[in-house]
Amino acid sequence: ANIVGRMWSKACTFLIIIFCVIVQYNVTYAKRILVISNLPSYSHQMSYRGLCLELHKQGHEIVSITTNPIQNSSLTNYTEIDISYFYKGFPEFKSLPYLGSNFHLTTVYLNLPLLEAERNLIWIVAHVLNQEVFKNPEVKKLYATDSNEHFDAIIVAQGPTISLNAFAYRFNAPLIGVSSLDVFNHLRYTFGSLILPSHISNWQINKPNEKNMSFWRRLVNFYEVWKQMYSWMNEHVAIEDAIAKKYLGEDLPHINDITRNMSIFLVNRHPAFVHGKPEQPNVIYYYGSHITKVPDALPKNVKQFLDDAKEGFIYVSLGSNVKWEELPNNTLEAFVDGFSTLPYKIIWKLNPDLLSRKYKNILTLQWFPQQTILAHPNIKLFIYQGGLQSTEEALYYGIPLIGFPIMWDQTYQVQNIVRLGIGVHFQFDTISKETVKATIHEVMSNTSYKDQMQRWSKIFRDSPYDSLQNAVRWIEYVIRQNGTPFLRNDLCDDPWYQRYDWDIIGFLAILLFIVFLISLWALFLILRFHLRIISHSLW
Incomplete structure (x- = not known):
C-alpha cells in the first residue's frame, strides 16, 4: 500500500509539473492579437478569416473587427466585433458622385476608368467606412483612454484604410499589414517601394499593361499613375490623418509615419503569379488560406443536378459584388439564350426571379458552396468575374476559366489567366448569344486550356512549405521582436x-x-x- 501511495504521489506531482509547464507555455507564448478588416466583401473577408483561424489554432487569442463574423460560440479566446451592418451602407453614400441615391458599384465601374473610380469613389467610401470603425461602440471601449486593453500585435487589412493603422500606436504594438489583393501603389509610395507604371505587374491602371508597349502608351501610364499618387498624398492622406487624430488624439504621429513603420506586409498572392519584380523586404506572400481541404456537402437538389450532368456542367458566378441586374439590358438575355442551347448543364449563381421561365439545363440559386462545386468531377468550365479568390480556387481544382471582368482588379486577373493559357477573356462589348456560345466552345474544344490549367494547378498546390503557417510564424516572430524595423525600406524617408x-x-x-x-x-x-x-x- 505504501508503494502504491508513493507511486500515486509521484504521478500526481508529475502531472502537476506538466500542467504548470503547459500553463507557463500559454502565458509566455500565447499572444493577444487585434485584427481589423472593414471591407464589406465576402470573398476578401474569407482570406483574412483563414489567417485568424490559423493564429487561433496556434493558441493565440484573437479579437477580430469584421464584416463577416463566424459567430461560433465554441471558439474560446476568439472575440468578434460584428460590423456586418457595413453592407447596408451609410447615409453619406447617397451624396457621393456617380452613386446618387443608389449604391451600385457594378454600374459605376462600367462607366468609369479604374483610377478615376478609385480616386472619386472608392477612396471616399473608404474614408466613411474607416470612420465608422472608430465610431463603433465596442471599438470605442477598446481604445478609450481609461481602457486597460492590451494587444501584442495589430493586423490591419490594407488599402485606402491607413487611418486604422493608428491602432498600432494606440496600443503600442507592432503593426502588421495584410492584403487580399496585392500591394497598392499608394502604399508602395509610402513604403519607398518601386512604382512601375508600365510594368505588366501594375494592376492599378486604366488600361491593363502589356509587354513591349509603345512610348506614348507608357507616357500616358506614367502621367495617370503619378497623378493618382499626387491625389492620394495631397488630398486623401490628410483626410485619413484627420480621422485618426479625431478619435485617438491630436498628439498622434502623422498617419504616414505610423504606416511606414509597418513590420511586415502579408500579401495574399502566389509568388508564381505576380510577375517577377523587385519587392520590399518586409512583404510576405501567403495564398489559398480560404480554400477548405474538405469541401462542404452539396444540397441534395444541387448534388442530383450535377451528378446527372453526363456531358459535364458549367459553373457561372460573378462573385458577391457584381449584380447581374445592374448590367446592361442585353447582357443577361445573351447569356440565357446562349446557355439554353448548350448540351451542358449550367449551374448559375443568380436570383431565379431574374429568369422569365425555367430551363431544363439551367439551375439558378442565389448562393452555392463554390468550392464544393469546383471539386465535383463533372465540372468542365468556370465562368467568373475575375476575382482573385475565385482564381485561386479554380487553380487549386484545375478548372479552365472564362473571365468576364467588371470591376477593380478583375481585368488584370483575367489578363493574367489569358497570359498563362488557362482561360480566355470574354469582352464586355461583344456580348451576344453567338459570342457566348463561341467562347464556351473555344475553351471546351481546345484541350490546351485544360492541359495548361493542370500544369499551373500542380504548381499552385506544390510548395516547399505551408504558406499560411509561414505567415503565422512571421507574425509570431514580429511579436517576439516587438517589431521588425530592420526590414523597413529606408527609401521611404527620402x-x-x-x-x-x-x-x-x-x-x-x-x-x-x-x-x-x-x-x-x-x-x-x-x-x-x-x-x-x-x-x-x-x-
Missing part, C-alpha cells in the same frame, strides 16, 4: 525626387539642354563670322 534620382536626371537634362543651346549659339556665331569673311572677300 524625398520623392531622390528615390529615383529624378533631381540628378533633371539636372543632367537641363545641363544638356544648356550645352545644346550654347552649341547652337556657338555654331551661329561661327557661321555669321564666316559669312562676314565671305561677304568682305566678295567686295
Whole structure:
C-alpha cells in the first residue's frame, strides 16, 4: 500500500509539473492579437478569416473587427466585433458622385476608368467606412483612454484604410499589414517601394499593361499613375490623418509615419503569379488560406443536378459584388439564350426571379458552396468575374476559366489567366448569344486550356512549405521582436525626387539642354563670322 501511495504521489506531482509547464507555455507564448478588416466583401473577408483561424489554432487569442463574423460560440479566446451592418451602407453614400441615391458599384465601374473610380469613389467610401470603425461602440471601449486593453500585435487589412493603422500606436504594438489583393501603389509610395507604371505587374491602371508597349502608351501610364499618387498624398492622406487624430488624439504621429513603420506586409498572392519584380523586404506572400481541404456537402437538389450532368456542367458566378441586374439590358438575355442551347448543364449563381421561365439545363440559386462545386468531377468550365479568390480556387481544382471582368482588379486577373493559357477573356462589348456560345466552345474544344490549367494547378498546390503557417510564424516572430524595423525600406524617408534620382536626371537634362543651346549659339556665331569673311572677300 505504501508503494502504491508513493507511486500515486509521484504521478500526481508529475502531472502537476506538466500542467504548470503547459500553463507557463500559454502565458509566455500565447499572444493577444487585434485584427481589423472593414471591407464589406465576402470573398476578401474569407482570406483574412483563414489567417485568424490559423493564429487561433496556434493558441493565440484573437479579437477580430469584421464584416463577416463566424459567430461560433465554441471558439474560446476568439472575440468578434460584428460590423456586418457595413453592407447596408451609410447615409453619406447617397451624396457621393456617380452613386446618387443608389449604391451600385457594378454600374459605376462600367462607366468609369479604374483610377478615376478609385480616386472619386472608392477612396471616399473608404474614408466613411474607416470612420465608422472608430465610431463603433465596442471599438470605442477598446481604445478609450481609461481602457486597460492590451494587444501584442495589430493586423490591419490594407488599402485606402491607413487611418486604422493608428491602432498600432494606440496600443503600442507592432503593426502588421495584410492584403487580399496585392500591394497598392499608394502604399508602395509610402513604403519607398518601386512604382512601375508600365510594368505588366501594375494592376492599378486604366488600361491593363502589356509587354513591349509603345512610348506614348507608357507616357500616358506614367502621367495617370503619378497623378493618382499626387491625389492620394495631397488630398486623401490628410483626410485619413484627420480621422485618426479625431478619435485617438491630436498628439498622434502623422498617419504616414505610423504606416511606414509597418513590420511586415502579408500579401495574399502566389509568388508564381505576380510577375517577377523587385519587392520590399518586409512583404510576405501567403495564398489559398480560404480554400477548405474538405469541401462542404452539396444540397441534395444541387448534388442530383450535377451528378446527372453526363456531358459535364458549367459553373457561372460573378462573385458577391457584381449584380447581374445592374448590367446592361442585353447582357443577361445573351447569356440565357446562349446557355439554353448548350448540351451542358449550367449551374448559375443568380436570383431565379431574374429568369422569365425555367430551363431544363439551367439551375439558378442565389448562393452555392463554390468550392464544393469546383471539386465535383463533372465540372468542365468556370465562368467568373475575375476575382482573385475565385482564381485561386479554380487553380487549386484545375478548372479552365472564362473571365468576364467588371470591376477593380478583375481585368488584370483575367489578363493574367489569358497570359498563362488557362482561360480566355470574354469582352464586355461583344456580348451576344453567338459570342457566348463561341467562347464556351473555344475553351471546351481546345484541350490546351485544360492541359495548361493542370500544369499551373500542380504548381499552385506544390510548395516547399505551408504558406499560411509561414505567415503565422512571421507574425509570431514580429511579436517576439516587438517589431521588425530592420526590414523597413529606408527609401521611404527620402524625398520623392531622390528615390529615383529624378533631381540628378533633371539636372543632367537641363545641363544638356544648356550645352545644346550654347552649341547652337556657338555654331551661329561661327557661321555669321564666316559669312562676314565671305561677304568682305566678295567686295
